[in-house]
Amino acid sequence: MKLVIALLLVSSYAWASDATRGNQVDAVIRDTTPLYEDSEVCARVSEIGQRVVTASGNPSGYSFRFYVLNSPDVTTFSAPGGPVYITTALLSHLTSEDELAVILGHEIAHVNERHLMKIESSERSKVFWGRVLIVGVDAAAIFGSAVLQAEASRAFSSTVVFPGGASATSTTTIRNSGQLVTTTTYQFNYYEYRLPNPSGAQFANLNMGAVSWGTAGGGSTVLDLYYQGYKDEYELTADRLAMEYANKAGYDGSALVRVLDRLSGPNAEIDPAEISHMHSSIEKLAARANKARGQGSTPPRQKP
Amino acid sequence: MEGSGVETRSGCGGSTPSTDMKSAFMHFAVLLATVATGSAQESPYALTRSRLVDLAATTAWKNCVGIVRSAPVIVNTIDAASRLVTFTMPLQADEVKTEILEAKEVGKQPLTLHVNVWIAEWGKKTRLYVRAAPNGGGFFAHENGLVEAQLLDAIQKGGQWNPSPDNSPSQTILNIPPAQVQAAAVSVVAASRTLQLNTASADPAVVTLSLMIPSANLAKFVVKLAKQYYPGAVHLTMWFEPLGAGTLVRTRTLILESGSLSPVPLASNGQLESAVLDAVRKRSSGMADATVTIGSNYRGKPEFWNVLFNLDAPPTPPQTLPLLIADLNVPLEKAWTAALQTVTQSNVIVGADHGAGTIEFVAVHTSQIGNKYAVHRVTLSFASTESGTRMSIGIPRSQETAKESADDLSLYAGRIGTELLIKDRLYWLTDTKGVK
Numbered sequence: 001m002k003l004v005i006a007l008l009l010v011s012s013y014a015w016a017s018d019a020t021r022g023n024q025v026d027a028v029i030r031d032t033t034p035l036y037e038d039s040e041v042c043a044r045v046s047e048i049g050q051r052v053v054t055a056s057g058n059p060s061g062y063s064f065r066f067y068v069l070n071s072p073d074v075t076t077f078s079a080p081g082g083p084v085y086i087t088t089a090l091l092s093h094l095t096s097e098d099e100l101a102v103i104l105g106h107e108i109a110h111v112n113e114r115h116l117m118k119i120e121s122s123e124r125s126k127v128f129w130g131r132v133l134i135v136g137v138d139a140a141a142i143f144g145s146a147v148l149q150a151e152a153s154r155a156f157s158s159t160v161v162f163p164g165g166a167s168a169t170s171t172t173t174i175r176n177s178g179q180l181v182t183t184t185t186y187q188f189n190y191y192e193y194r195l196p197n198p199s200g201a202q203f204a205n206l207n208m209g210a211v212s213w214g215t216a217g218g219g220s221t222v223l224d225l226y227y228q229g230y231k232d233e234y235e236l237t238a239d240r241l242a243m244e245y246a247n248k249a250g251y252d253g254s255a256l257v258r259v260l261d262r263l264s265g266p267n268a269e270i271d272p273a274e275i276s277h278m279h280s281s282i283e284k285l286a287a288r289a290n291k292a293r294g295q296g297s298t299p300p301r302q303k304p
Numbered sequence: 305m306e307g308s309g310v311e312t313r314s315g316c317g318g319s320t321p322s323t324d325m326k327s328a329f330m331h332f333a334v335l336l337a338t339v340a341t342g343s344a345q346e347s348p349y350a351l352t353r354s355r356l357v358d359l360a361a362t363t364a365w366k367n368c369v370g371i372v373r374s375a376p377v378i379v380n381t382i383d384a385a386s387r388l389v390t391f392t393m394p395l396q397a398d399e400v401k402t403e404i405l406e407a408k409e410v411g412k413q414p415l416t417l418h419v420n421v422w423i424a425e426w427g428k429k430t431r432l433y434v435r436a437a438p439n440g441g442g443f444f445a446h447e448n449g450l451v452e453a454q455l456l457d458a459i460q461k462g463g464q465w466n467p468s469p470d471n472s473p474s475q476t477i478l479n480i481p482p483a484q485v486q487a488a489a490v491s492v493v494a495a496s497r498t499l500q501l502n503t504a505s506a507d508p509a510v511v512t513l514s515l516m517i518p519s520a521n522l523a524k525f526v527v528k529l530a531k532q533y534y535p536g537a538v539h540l541t542m543w544f545e546p547l548g549a550g551t552l553v554r555t556r557t558l559i560l561e562s563g564s565l566s567p568v569p570l571a572s573n574g575q576l577e578s579a580v581l582d583a584v585r586k587r588s589s590g591m592a593d594a595t596v597t598i599g600s601n602y603r604g605k606p607e608f609w610n611v612l613f614n615l616d617a618p619p620t621p622p623q624t625l626p627l628l629i630a631d632l633n634v635p636l637e638k639a640w641t642a643a644l645q646t647v648t649q650s651n652v653i654v655g656a657d658h659g660a661g662t663i664e665f666v667a668v669h670t671s672q673i674g675n676k677y678a679v680h681r682v683t684l685s686f687a688s689t690e691s692g693t694r695m696s697i698g699i700p701r702s703q704e705t706a707k708e709s710a711d712d713l714s715l716y717a718g719r720i721g722t723e724l725l726i727k728d729r730l731y732w733l734t735d736t737k738g739v740k
Binding site: 023024026027028030031032033034035036037038039040041044045070071072088091092094095096097100 | 351353354405426427435437444446447448449645646647649650718719722723726727729730732733734
């Protein structure tokens with residue numbers, strides 16, 4: 001029994017690492033949205049980003065890399081393990097390095113805090129335990145364990161959306177006899193770019209493709225997480241850390257307030273509908289701006 | 305625990321219900337670990353698609369052509385003036401396992417790989433760009449970076465990549481130089497009712513043609529065919545290389561059963577290549593009426609591989625050509641480079657002719673139309689004007705809704721426009737000197 005528990009624990013670490021997941025997300029994004037590769041712009045974005053990474057302490061030692069996406073969507077996002085993306089559209093709405101530093105700092109904070117992996121982990125656990133049940137019944141069928149059969153003898157159904165976009169609906173019905181019946185239907189619902197947007201947000205224009213692991217069919221996927229955005233707690237944490245990182249790096253962390261005001265305030269430069277590209281709403285951005293304003297910002301360290 | 309299991313296993317050391325339960329748990333745990341470990345898809349490669357090298361662009365291009373020529377691939381387009389080549393190849397099951405992120409989900413389903421290679425002068429350096437996109441007919445999978453890294457290495461170092469065992473049919477044509485034989489091949493395709501020309505390049509001398517073969521005739525051209533449910537789509541690339549005063553013609557063939565969602569590549573028996581090469585030889589020797597009569601002029605549904613090789617039937621009734629025209633205040637060369645910069649990264653390019661100012665690529669997306677997805681070609685045309693460049697974007701065989709077409713057109717126009725114009729708005733980033 002101890003062995004079972006130990007193996008369960010070990011197995012729980014066998015999910016893809018942050019770096020692997022980041023590489024997967026990166027592959028999907030890069031296949032669907034071209035990079036803007038002007039050497040001067042990219043070098044500056046990368047320099048500023050790396051400076052903020054250093055200021056953050058990079059506690060997990062991730063290999064941060066910064067990409068500028070050629071996209072009309074006003075957004076920035078990151079993937080586990082280090083890829084950080086900012087669009088040309090968002091860059092064009094910024095006016096200073098301070099603003100860029102704090103925007104990148106926000107994404108660096110999401111990566112450092114493993115926000116996406118934490119959410120994915122909880123989502124994946126549903127699939128994982130589903131598989132435990134399947135395997136359990138399989139084992140029960142093989143070894144005739146009445147106990148295991150009793151534990152696992154119930155219907156179980158899951159839909160898994162694969163990272164290529166091929167969506168396989170796997171309905172597994174487990175019968176009391178231990179017999180396992182699995183039918184798999186491929187739904188080719190994904191193509192090179194532009195997806196139907198499950199949450200109604202406009203992120204589809206960014207051509208995220210099916211960055212989807214874990215459960216779907218009503219449950220969340222990693223792609224859904226991008227669509228839905230992080231929960232408020234994570235966003236506020238990332239805002240707070242971004243300001244800290246920026247200040248430590250010699251930038252003005254309060255620039256976050258200016259950016260959020262510019263995007264959500266009464267004189268907002270962009271159409272409110274575009275706010276959804278930031279996986280947020282105008283109200284949420286305004287609330288974040290107020291929160292950041294309330295936190296104030298420690299004065300920047302002396303600039304090097 | 306009831307039943308005969310205990311008695312049967314008692315001979316192995318006197319099992320009790322308790323030990324039997326332990327054994328079950330042990331096996332369960334092993335199974336569990338196997339499932340869990342198998343769930344982790346480790347990808348050791350960070351995607352690297354471009355590389356700046358201290359290598360003359362002309363040398364890199366020469367290396368690149370050599371690599372593509374020796375690999376078992378069908379050339380989709382090759383444009384020496386742009387230093388652009390794109391090609392298609394089938395992936396074997398073991399390659400899927402090691403190169404594709406979704407290998408476990410794909411299983412034994414056959415995939416094809418579509419590669420864009422673009423070599424450009426980049427300041428004082430040369431930029432090598434490689435993008436490999438695996439396709440399963442109904443969906444694009446994702447390459448894990450291995451193929452791209454291997455190709456970049458090979459182009460940079462001048463090595464080989466995935467060389468083909470040279471058992472493909474070839475033919476020597478004496479006393480006629482490659483350019484002349486290549487021209488003869490183009491004229492054969494033009495005169496043959498069933499053949500579709502997909503690539504025609506004089507330098508390097510290459511022709512790719514495609515044709516459909518009715519299901520009843522397919523067995524004549526493949527090594528072994530168990531079933532004949534579908535017509536075959538044949539794609540043939542011919543390389544014309546100098547050999548003394550004459551030409552060596554090397555062929556690469558890809559035969560797919562058209563109509564199957566995931567067609568398995570079929571091995572050619574050489575008959576088709578011989579027929580085509582025979583007609584080319586005759587044309588080269590002055591027989592102006594030599595043609596190929598194999599195949600049919602049937603054209604299929606607008607599915608990925610049909611569209612890729614121009615074997616899709618035009619829509620009925622004919623659709624209005626969705627067209628977007630934009631006047632760009634930049635020289636043609638700059639617009640051309642911006643277009644390649646955006647399109648090579650996210651689409652399968654099937655045509656590029658710098659001289660004519662045209663680029664053609666395949667676009668695929670979900671759609672409101674019957675199939676729930678739309679596959680079509682998009683053409684970009686560039687022409688110099690007094691104020692700069694006129695860019696036209698068209699979708700010649702559009703089979704999507706008007707709104708989808710409009711979205712398509714604006715997507716590509718927006719990307720190219722951004723590539724050209726965004727930097728002016730980033731003066732706050734690039735005018736400063738060094739990081740604060």
